[in-house]
Amino acid sequence: MRRDWLAWLAALLWFGALLSGIVGWEWYTLTPGSKGTPVAIEAEPGGWRLTIFVHPHCPCTRTTLTELMDLSHAEPDLAIRVLFVIPPEAPADWWNGPSHTIAESIPGVEIVQDDGTEARRCGAETSGHSLLIDPSGRTIFCGGLTPGRGRDGALRLWLSRMKSPSGERVDAPVFGCPLFTPNT
Amino acid sequence: MPPAETKENNARWEARVGELVAEARDAIHRRTDRMFAGLLVFQWLAMIGLALWVTPLTWAGTRSTTHPHVWAAVGLGGLTIALPLFLAFARPGRPNTRFVIAAAQMISTGLLIHLTGGRIETHFHVFGSLAFLSFYRDWRVLLTASAVTAADHVVRGLAWPESVYGNIAGANWRWVEHAGWVVFMDVFLLFACWQGNRDLWRAAEREAELEAAHATVEERIRERTAELWQKEEQFRRAFEDAAIGMALVSPDGRFIRVNRVLCETLGYTETELLACSFQSITHVDDLAIDLEHLRRTLEGLSSTYQMEKRYRRKNGQIVWATLGVSLVRDNAGNPLHFVSQVQDITARKAGEEALVRATAIAEAASRAKSEFLANMSHEIRTPMNGILGMTDLILETDLTPDQRESIGLVKTSADALLTVINDILDFSKIEAGKLDIDPIPFSVRDTVGDTLKALAARAHAKGLELACDTDPKVPEMALGDAHRLRQILTNLVGNAIKFTERGEVVVRCECLEEPNDAIRLVFHVTDTGIGIPPAKLRTIFEPFTQADGSTTRKYGGTGLGLTICQRLVELMGGRIHAASEPGRGSTFTFDVRLERARGSIERTIVLPVDLKGVPILIVDDNATNRRVLAETVRHWGAKPTCSASGPEAMDELRYAAGNGTPFPIVLLDGMMPEMDGFMVADRIGREKALAGVAILMLTSADRQGDTARCRDLGVASYLVKPVKPAELNRAIAAALYAATPQAERATNPTNPTIATVPGPVAAVGRRLRILVAEDNVVNQHVIVSLLKKAGHAVTVTVDGKQALAALASEGPFDLVLMDVQMPEMDGFEATAAIREMESGTGRRQLVVAMTAHAMKGDRERCLAAGMDDYVSKPIQRAELTRVLEWVAGIVPVSISSQTPPPRQRPPVLDRTGALERLGGDEDLFGQVAAVFLADAPKIREELRRAFSAGDFAEIRRLSHGLKGAAGYVGGLATAESARALENLGAEGSLSSAAAILDDLDRELDRLTAALGEPVALPA
Structure with missing residues (x-):
């Protein structure tokens, strides 16, 4: 009996520890990255345009890019531009990686390398930071396209919200790796 | 099904089934615990690998560090499997172990889902895990796992739906769908668990049944093993402790196993015997026979053999043994080994050798005894011959009454002494097994009649009726030892006469058929004597026994007679027994097995004259005699009428004559009360009406003068009872013949065939020339006197040489009476010489031996020596008369003078x-x-x-x-x-x-x- 009791106690403790760990892990997953203040977000009138700043090696951003692929199929008129933020200190081929491969497979996508200037101008500090610009040139969405690190499923929600008739800009948290090396 | 329909067995069986189920479950749980331990570790490693592959690093610009997912995989994954691993190895099979394992497995699934960002494919791990967990066949495990998964999905679905499903689309309801699938799967898995448990129970039941069966089989095996062990032990004990030597021997002769007695018998130790073969210790002279037996046994010609053989002991001594060997084969029939039994018979062999020596000595002693008996017989009989012969001669001279009485006593005593000697000699022969039966064809009726006639005088002297009643079925001729049959009858009838003071002695003879053309003659000798007490009946056939000791003193006798009779009867294939009633008489019954006489002998029997229809009056006061006579004449076809007295007979005669049917024949008893036979004959002769009646006088006493009286009274025949049937038949026929007128005889051939018969009393003897060769003077005197008194011419010689000389000088004699034991040349040599001389001449001198030897083989020796007959000394007048009558019947030439012409060869035909x-x-x-x-x-x-x-x-x-x-x-x-x-x-x-x-x-x-x-x- 005593040993059973100890076993059950151990199981309880074990379960509590697990629960704590899972909660902590979930906290990390749902903790968004930082967002800067955009210097100027001006765009000429045109069609719907989505600009996304991507850290070439951020694993969470691959989920964002996968979401973009679905989005490109759903919204073929949406002009998608992926800006791989390449810091100056980064090696030359630093931007090649899985994210680049995914990005290239998105139909009609425009892949652009950014040395951080554009990112900073747009206030993007975390990979996956996106800007949705309506045909009038107004930024109607600013933030991440995923509901958490590496998690998809929120794109259509954001898109519906982005295309809401209220025309108000929507800000959303960005889940991804920092685009810039600290202290640089 | 429990092995037996008893409550106790049922409960025990159910408990055992429960134990087996528990054991099986425990084994399943332990096995599944171990499997999940491995699976959990594998999943953990896969989780780490997945994290390292998908999210190895996290970046900040160009600076990267290990991704928290990796640490989460390592840390959380490790924590997840830590407890279940510990329990799986520390407490395998326990319920909480598998509950923890179930929870850990589902938490691992959650971690994987988390690591893969809620990919829907990863959710399949949930179902896989549940399926794996169903291996436990424990619904509680599935419920635990399902509960953990449900809690995970619900909590995280509510809190962080995208962590569960990868995106937040449908997060409000997807957990329900997921839960539904889990429940759906749980239902089937639980059903599978239930089925698995059911199978577990069934398997346990089968296992229990198998165990029960196995236990039963084991028990039987144990019992059989115990029995086998016991038998093996019994065999071993029987083998080891056998009182005789035993060995198992291989087919090539090597000893496989030996027992103690064999070792002791052969003088070897067990080790030494097992190192050698039987061939090496078998005596060389017996080895070949033993090996031949062995070969036949190995070839299946015999399964066992037994022999006496010799072994050579270790010390060189020879051991005689009885060896019994049997071969043991396997199921295929191949020889396995021999089982040998060896019994030491050295002592017995020594005993046998001693016995052989003793037997030889005993036989030598027996021969000496026989020789002694023969010599004694000779020595006794020679003087007895003198005593008896001379007594007879003296009794035939004129003596005063006192002298006659005294000499008569001498004669009686000598007769008794001779009887004693004969009995003792016969008994000696029987005891020595030297008495044989000599079967020859003989006339049964004549033998019985002659025997009784010889005894008639004694019976009549005591006033006894002596009658013989012979069954008509009794054949005339039979093949048997007439001499021994006569001896038995003489003894029994003699005893009957001896122990009967008044009344009668009747001999009845019957015939029974036997297989193979044999017959069994049954004789009853009945008397009206003193009888024998029942208690003594059983002992009277024992040697030296009489019914009463006092009888020996009163009646004399050796007590050997009945013993001799019994042995003789047994020798002739029969039995003898007695029945008696004290005071009223005895009946001795015996039977002998004889063969029918065959061939010409049987067919040349003199047939009795047919008396068909002839009326015969039988007059006798004795009822037995009347019955015997009536039966006898009735057998020949006559019509008997019986009268018990003289007056009654006279009435019958008168009545018959008055009716015109007179009796032509009257059988008249001479001695009757009141009116005896002679008086009746006289009356008949006086009555004219009875003229022509032929009277045959039958009397029990051959008194002097009776013959003359009969002749005076005109009696046709005078017969002494008991009358032999043939004799009576001839007498009746002669009387009828004489009474029939000659003319009638010639013209009436239908009358009974009547022949001329010899004189009724005794055969008229011829005068013979007789040569007597006898060395003993007394015997010479006796024999010469007897012969001369009978009117024969006698020449006397004292030894064989003189006899030969007499034969040479005086020519052939009608008879040579040859003593066997004589000086110079004994009877055998003399006879051989006579036969030698006759050789080729076609002549044959009749030689009759006289010997005092009464031992076995004497008769055979005499006949073998060429003698024609044999008489034993002391010479009995009756025996001598028999021989002389026989010779007279053969020799055709009557002599009328002392010097007859030389005897010629017998005629070709003496018609x-x-x-x-x-x-x-x-x-x-x-x-x-x-x-x-x-x-x-x-x-x-x-x-x-x-x-x-x-x-x-x-x-x-x-x-x-x-x-x-x-x-x-x-x-x-x-x-x-x-x-x-x-x-x-x-x-x-x-x-x-x-x-x-x-x-x-x-x-x-x-x-x-x-x-x-x-x-x-x-x-």
Whole structure:
């Protein structure tokens, strides 16, 4: 009996520890990255345009890019531009990686390398930071396209919200790796 | 099904099934615990690998660090499997272990889902895990796992839906769908668990049944094993502790196993014996036989064998042993080993050798005893001969009454002494097993009648009636030892007379059929004497026993007579017993097995005269006599009428005469109360109406003067009882013949065939020339006196040489009475010389031995020596008379002077003599002659064949038959030649047989020719 009791106690403790760990892990997953203040977000009138700043090696951003692929199929008129933020200190081929491969497979996508200037101008500090610009040139969405690190499923929600008739800009948290090396 | 329908067994079986289920479950749980331990570790490693592959690093610009997912995989994953791993190894099979494992497995699934960002494919891990967990076949495990998963999905679905499903689309309801699938799967898994448990129970039941069966089988095996062990132990004990030597021997002869006794018997240790083969210790002279037996046994010609053999002991001594060997084969029939039993019989062998030596000594002693008995017999009989002979002679002279009484006592005493000696000698022969039965053809009725006649005088002297009642079924002739039969009857009837003071002694003879053409004659000797007490009946046949000790003193006797009778009867294949009622008499009954006489002997029997329809009056006061006589004459066809007294007889005669049917024959008892036979005869003679009645006087007493009285009274015949049937028949026939007028005889052939019969009292003797060879003076005197008194011419010699000289000088004698033991040349040598001289001459001198030897083989020795007959000393007048009558019947020449012409060869055909023996019946003679002529060639042929084959017994048998047959037809020369051949057959010597056979052929030819000639009518 005593040993059973100890076993059950151990199981309880074990379960509590697990629960704590899972909660902590979930906290990390749902903790968004930082967002800067955009210097100027001006765009000429045109069609719907989505600009996304991507850290070439951020694993969470691959989920964002996968979401973009679905989005490109759903919204073929949406002009998608992926800006791989390449810091100056980064090696030359630093931007090649899985994210680049995914990005290239998105139909009609425009892949652009950014040395951080554009990112900073747009206030993007975390990979996956996106800007949705309506045909009038107004930024109607600013933030991440995923509901958490590496998690998809929120794109259509954001898109519906982005295309809401209220025309108000929507800000959303960005889940991804920092685009810039600290202290640089 | 439990092994037996009892509550106790059922409960035990159910408990065992439960145990097996628990054991199986525990095994499943432990096995599944171990499997999940491995699976959890594998998943953990996969989780780490997945994290390292998908999210190895996290970046900040160009700076990267390990991704938190990796740490989460390592840390959380490790924590997840830590407890279940510990429990799986520390407490395997326990319920909480598998509950923790179930929870850990589902948490691992959650971590994986988390790591893969809620990919829907990763959710399949949930179902896989549940499926794996169903291996536990424990619904609680599935519920635990399902609960953990449900909690995970619900909580995280509510809090962080995208962590569960990868995106937040449908997060409000997807957990329900997921839960539904889990429940759906759980239902089936639980059903599978239930089925698995059911199978578990069934398997356990089968296992329990198998165990029960196994236990039963085990129990039986244990029992069988115990039995086998016990049997093996029994065999081992029997083998080891056997009182005789035992060994198992391989087919090539090596000892496989030996017991203690064998080692002791052979003087080897067990180790030494096991190192050698039986061949090496078997005596060399016995080895070949043993190996031959062994070979036959190995080849399956026999399964066992037994022999006596010799072994050589280790110390060189020889051991005699009885060896019994049996071969043991395997199921395929291949020889495995021999089982040998060895019994030491050295001591027995030594005993046997000693016994052989002792037997030899005993036989030598027996021979000495026999010799002694023979000598004693001779020494006793010689003076007895003198005593008896001279007593007889004295009694026939004129004596005063006192002298006659005294001499009569001497005679009686001598007779008694001779009886004692004869009994003792017979008993000695029987005890020594030297008394044999000598079967020859003989006339049953004559033998019985003669025996009783010889005893009649004693019976009549005591006033006893002596009667013989012979069943008509009794054959005339039979093959048996008439001498021994006569001896038995003499003894029993003699005893009956001895122990009967008044009344009668009746002998009844019956015949029973036996298989193989044999007959069994049953004799009853009944008397009206003192009888025997029942308590003594069983002992009277024991030696030296009489019914009462006082009887020995009163009646005398050795007490051996009945013992001798019993042994003789047994020798003749019968039994003897007695029944008695004290004071009223006894009946001794015995039976003997005889064979029917065959061939010419049987067919040449003198047939009784047919008395069909002849009325006969029988007058006798004794009822038995009346019955016997009536039965006898009725058997011949006569019509008997019985009267018990003289007056009654007279009435019957008168009545019959008055009716015109007079009795032609009266059988009249001479001695009757009030009116005796003579008075009746006198009355008959006086009455005219009874003239022509023929009277046959039968009397029990042969008194002096009776014959003359009969002649005076006109009695036709005077017969002494008991009258032999043949004798009575002849007397009646003669009386009827005499009474029938001659003219009537010639014209009435239907009358009974009546023959002329010899005188009724005794045969008229011929005067013979007799040579007596006897060295003892007393015996010479006795025999010469007896012979001369009978009117014979006697020449006396004292030894064999003188006898030969007498024969040479005086020519052949009618008879030579030859003493066996004589100085110079004994009887055997003399007879041999006589036969030698006769060889080739065709003549044969009749030689009758006289010997005081009464031992076994004497008769055979005499006959073998060429003698023709045998009389034992002391010479009894009756015995001598028998021999003389026999000789007179053979020798045709009567002598009338002391110096007759030399005796010639017997005539070829003595027709007159033969006719006399056949009652003068020419027809009968013709029939007998025809039979002889038909049989003679066959016998001659068979004799030739037997001679060629050297078959002495057959020669003797055939010659004997031919001798008798030739004698019946009067072929004396043929009979003599046949006798000579018979003697040679008995001797077993055929050296001179060819000549005798040729002589026999010639005589047969002559006899055949003579019989074929027409009969010359008397002038």
